[in-house]
Amino acid sequence: MFYITTAIDYTNGSPHIGHAYEKVLADVLARWHRMCGEDTFLLTGVDQHGQKVQQKAEEADISPQEYADTVTKRFIALWERLGISYDGWAATTDARHKACVQKILTNLKEKGCLYKKAYKGFYSVRQEQFLTDKERGEDGNFGPEWGQVIELEEENWYFNLTAHTAWLKEFVTTHPECVTPDFRRQDLLQAIERATNDLCISRPKDRLSWGIPLPFDPDFVTYVWFDALINYISFAGYLSDGNPTLPDFNKLWPAACEVIGKDILVPAHGIYWFCMLHAMGFSDDEMPRLLVHGWLNIKGEKMSKSLGNIVDPNDLCDVFGPEAVRYYLVRDTKTGYDSDYDAERMKMIYNTELANDLGNLCNRSLNMCTRYLGGTVTVAAEPSADELSAALRQSMADTVARFTECMNAYNTSEALAALNAHVGQCNAYIEKTQPFMLAKDETRLPELQSVLSHLLESCVQVGYLIGCVLPDASARILSQLQVDAATLSPQTLAWGILKDGHAVQAPSPVFPRILSEEEKQKMAEKAAKAAAKAARKAAAQEQQ
């Protein structure tokens, strides 16, 4: 079972390119594991509770639920557009989730993990938290970043986090696979040393009403993180008493991969979440694995609302199409690290790798097969022994192995680079074998058939594998090749999918080039120049 989750997005603003990256990454991994025949479940959703949603709703003079629903719709619409194939939708206002959170709270209280305590101190209204001396500036006051700071005394409920930190340190140290990449795990280990306070898990209702009420103390609602993190198990069927609308928890858990951003590793997932699970009684073997991704920066700067450089994925989809956006996001980002977003680069990668390389390869191969061989693939009983063809078959096998290895290591960028490298091999193979010349000599028909079958076989395998990133384009490629993806699997992908006599369709471009008017102009000039040169050459030859 491959249970994969994403962070659930906070519904106080529209989705941006960073949200999209995380979901696309998770979706690509989910699709890959589905292709491999694994039972796969992808969970994503929205975090709808909390102070900021309540505030925004008050400003708009609507209920928090209405506000959250409005924003939620934007997320759902984007995920539909980007082809995110989620199996479960985690919205924290869902009654099933609320019930689960309350059951967990009740259980933890019975176990003695929760306690009520009065606390008096300085409270930041903006940040929704009490401040300690660590937050004081050099002059002894709290800086402007905390907004309005008031002195406040109130009772709250606490989770005995510190009772679990010794275990956590041991667990993270002895289970290197619990956080990927490893340098993030090192960050976490450092952060554990600093976790010296228990976690306040309640907010008085008079201050914040938009949340899940504590089942044993109705004057309080649950702190957003204690609510939100539980989505990973509540929507997996934890404590659901066999609710048929939820999955079987025992089948799903533990999550093979929880995809999160670097900002919420510490303390939320790395400390709170692991400790919460431990308190609930989950063993080391039942802990989820975290995949921590970096951020997309804009020209080296952090993306932020104040800088006004937020990128709306919908705008990109309008220009490039959703699949090009998907490809760019997982191709140009080294999983785990920050990367730079650049629309020009996205266009370049689309035009070169998808249009010029892969798209053109499929198109020219299918076209030659249609024109020269009537659309029928002829496969010899024994594959051609010539060096070029043998090398191409070897390249294909190596590529499948490399792709598999990279995808299993979450390395989408290198996986796609491997596919592209094989496409380059194929294009070079055409130059060397010159099938369009072979077609002019009837006696060389067997060679022509062999070359084209090698090319088309490569198109099938590459077109199939790329399906986890580009489901739609993959389907179109395989449709032209008349191959059913359902009959294939990465593990058994071997030379010889196309059988003798296989019929293919005439091609039509799957990845049309994206060019501005200016670029088209430039291309035209270049072509005119080349034509003039060819004409001069022809004239010179005629004179001789």
Added chain:
RNA sequence: CGCGGGAUGGAGCAGUCUGGUAGCUCGUCAGGCUCAUAACCUGAAGGCCGUAGGUUCAAAUCCUACUCCCGCAACCA
């Protein structure tokens, strides 16, 4: 001395851990090809690997010092 990341041909990056011909993509230039989405293939130019020292037979890589850039309040993956 706050913490961390970075500085490699025009652009973006890999290589640094485990010293030894500096590699990739794009761009530029030249040639080839004509099956193809004015695509494809081949080749070339272009770098004293931030600066200054040090270790070594040998340093982009190890050591030291310095310079410059970017994150580290909020919005926020």
